[in-house]
Amino acid sequence: MRSNVNISAIARTASACAVKRLILCGNAKLISKIARDGADALEVDIHRTLPPVLRAYREQGYRIVGLEQTTHSQNLHHYTFKERTVIxxxxxxLGLQADVLAELDDVVEIPVWGMPHSYNAASATAMALYEYCRQFPLGG
Structure with a gap:
C-alpha cells in the first residue's frame, strides 16, 4: 500500500474491530493523528515481502483471504470467514500482486454499483472487517 493516510485509517478501523496485528510492507508509516488510539492497541509488523509471512500464518492454521476483484472472487456478502483469518x-x-494472489486461500470482493469500479482501500478494509466482526462478534 502506498498511502500512509490509508494505512493509518486502516489501523484505526482495525483497532476498533479488535484486530491484534497489522502487517505492513515497504516504507509504511502510521500517522498518529489519523490512526488516533488505534496505533497503540495494535501490534504492527513491517516486512520486506508478504508471501513468506502469509505462508507462515497458513502453517499456523490461518485462512488467507485477499480483498480484490478477480474472475474467481466471492461476494463479501455471501462469504463465510473462518475464525482464524488473515485479510x-x-x-x-495495482491491487494485489501475482505473488500474493498465489498465496491466497480465497479472494473476496465488495460489489460496486457505480463509478469508479472499486472502493478506496481504507473504506474496503473497513467493510471487510465489519463483516468479519458481524460473523464473529466476540472476536477471532
Missing amino acids: VIGNER
Whole structure:
C-alpha cells in the first residue's frame, strides 16, 4: 500500500474491530493523528515481502483471504470467514500482486454499483472487517 493516510485509517478501523496485528510492507508509516488510539492497541509488523509471512500464518492454521476483484472472487456478502483469518489488502492502484494472489486461500470482493469500479482501500478494509466482526462478534 502506498498511502500512509490509508494505512493509518486502516489501523484505526482495525483497532476498533479488535484486530491484534497489522502487517505492513515497504516504507509504511502510521500517522498518529489519523490512526488516533488505534496505533497503540495494535501490534504492527513491517516486512520486506508478504508471501513468506502469509505462508507462515497458513502453517499456523490461518485462512488467507485477499480483498480484490478477480474472475474467481466471492461476494463479501455471501462469504463465510473462518475464525482464524488473515485479510490481505493490496496497493491502491495495482491491487494485489501475482505473488500474493498465489498465496491466497480465497479472494473476496465488495460489489460496486457505480463509478469508479472499486472502493478506496481504507473504506474496503473497513467493510471487510465489519463483516468479519458481524460473523464473529466476540472476536477471532
